[in-house]
Amino acid sequence: MIEIDEKKLIPCPICSAVNIDKGKKNTCRRCGSAIYHHTSFSTEKSWAFLITAIIAYIPANIYPMLITNTFGAHDGSTILGGVVLLWEHGSYPIAMVIFFASIMIPVIKFLILFYLLISVKYPIGKDKKVDKHKLYYITEVIGPWSMIDVFVVAILAALIHLSNISIVAGTAATAFAISVFFTLLAAHAFDETLIQENRNL
Amino acid sequence: MKLENEAALDNLIICHQCYTLHQEVPIKDGSKACCSECGGILYWYDTTLIDKGLALSITGFIFFAMANFFPLVQIEILGHEQFITIPKTIFSLLDNGFYIVGLLCMFLIFIFPLMIFMINMILFALLKLKRGEQWTKDLLILLAHITPWSMPDIFLISILVALVKLIGYAQIHIGIAFYSLIVFVLIDLYIVKRVHISEIWMLRKRIVWEESKA
Numbered sequence: 080m081i082e083i084d085e086k087k088l089i090p091c092p093i094c095s096a097v098n099i100d101k102g103k104k105n106t107c108r109r110c111g112s113a114i115y116h117h118t119s120f121s122t123e124k125s126w127a128f129l130i131t132a133i134i135a136y137i138p139a140n141i142y143p144m145l146i147t148n149t150f151g152a153h154d155g156s157t158i159l160g161g162v163v164l165l166w167e168h169g170s171y172p173i174a175m176v177i178f179f180a181s182i183m184i185p186v187i188k189f190l191i192l193f194y195l196l197i198s199v200k201y202p203i204g205k206d207k208k209v210d211k212h213k214l215y216y217i218t219e220v221i222g223p224w225s226m227i228d229v230f231v232v233a234i235l236a237a238l239i240h241l242s243n244i245s246i247v248a249g250t251a252a253t254a255f256a257i258s259v260f261f262t263l264l265a266a267h268a269f270d271e272t273l274i275q276e277n278r279n280l
Numbered sequence: 281m282k283l284e285n286e287a288a289l290d291n292l293i294i295c296h297q298c299y300t301l302h303q304e305v306p307i308k309d310g311s312k313a314c315c316s317e318c319g320g321i322l323y324w325y326d327t328t329l330i331d332k333g334l335a336l337s338i339t340g341f342i343f344f345a346m347a348n349f350f351p352l353v354q355i356e357i358l359g360h361e362q363f364i365t366i367p368k369t370i371f372s373l374l375d376n377g378f379y380i381v382g383l384l385c386m387f388l389i390f391i392f393p394l395m396i397f398m399i400n401m402i403l404f405a406l407l408k409l410k411r412g413e414q415w416t417k418d419l420l421i422l423l424a425h426i427t428p429w430s431m432p433d434i435f436l437i438s439i440l441v442a443l444v445k446l447i448g449y450a451q452i453h454i455g456i457a458f459y460s461l462i463v464f465v466l467i468d469l470y471i472v473k474r475v476h477i478s479e480i481w482m483l484r485k486r487i488v489w490e491e492s493k494a
């Protein structure tokens with residue numbers, strides 16, 4: 080018989096096996112993966128990825144995402160410009176999809192990760208019944224959908240490359256893809272076991 | 281809380297969505313256990329999991345191959361015909377110097393989805409043959425690492441968005457690969473929803489390996 084503190088039980092991020100938290104160095108008893116917990120640099124990695132993502136998000140909004148060449152004339156449009164253009168043309172559903180995928184989701188993810196990373200170090204909203212696990216789960220689910228615009232640009236560029244009319248990807252496509260990539264990395268690097276509230280009743 | 285030994289921790293499960301600790305209970309074949317706090321699915325119990333998984337991963341693999349070989353969409357613009365395939369979309373990015381986006385797309389919509397279905401095929405085949413105790417472990421770990429990075433579903437929606445943008449400018453013909461991709465994505469979603477990696481671990485634990493018998 081062994082006595083276990085229920086608050087010391089943590090799931091393995093790789094195989095979800097329940098493990099006993101042994102302090103600094105945890106190895107999963109089932110798959111052998113490292114479970115980082117309570118190390119001195121618990122959130123630094125996630126912070127670094129998040130800041131890189133936010134920095135990359137700036138050029139992603141300034142430079143053109145898509146450049147249309149029609150009969151020698153070049154016409155670039157930014158993410159927001161593209162949304163406005165679609166809206167003006169009456170393509171409301173598509174404008175909404177792009178707006179959500181390229182603007183709302185990245186910003187929501189930045190804010191949630193920002194909040195989570197700060198709140199696990201400082202007691203912000205500790206008594207305010209904010210369900211942080213739910214917030215983290217939301218970022219996990221919605222995160223990849225911000226890739227839509229990058230894929231759309233890739234498809235249009237591959238499809239339309241005539242001598243008179245062609246579409247090419249802009250600098251923002253690279254910046255945006257980097258931003259999404261690092262946001263996903265930041266979310267994966269976040270140690271969910273740092274959330275101490277509502278743990279195991 | 282008192283437990284027999286560390287292995288008894290296998291009877292416990294922590295909800296993926298809300299982190300509540302639960303005790304695993306035996307449930308009816310083909311049914312699921314849900315979290316009492318948030319309603320999220322904790323696990324399924326399904327005795328046909330191995331056969332189902334094997335059949336679905338082989339079918340998915342065939343549809344993925346078809347989705348890559350044939351044109352996704354064909355358009356007619358200014359009297360010219362143009363078509364794209366999944367590899368062509370990726371290579372067009374690389375050819376135009378968009379190496380980062382090109383490589384990222386190559387992994388997200390080609391390499392990772394392909395790897396997931398190949399891993400699933402090998403994994404379920406090994407589990408069925410009751411062989412490869414170490415192999416199945418390594419494959420399960422690899423699978424957990426790449427699953428969040430596979431995005432064929434998002435690519436499918438992107439094709440639809442791109443096509444809607446082209447309405448009015450070009451005549452659009454949907455290719456065989458597009459329908460294959462839809463089937464592939466549906467199978468992929470079903471597997472992600474129904475076959476949790478932790479269930480394969482539980483299943484793996486119950487197996488009496490052929491090697492250890494000999």
Ligand SMILES: [Zn+2]
Binds near residue numbers: 092095
């Ligand atoms: Zn593990």
Ligand SMILES: [Zn+2]
Binds near residue numbers: 296299315
């Ligand atoms: Zn739950």
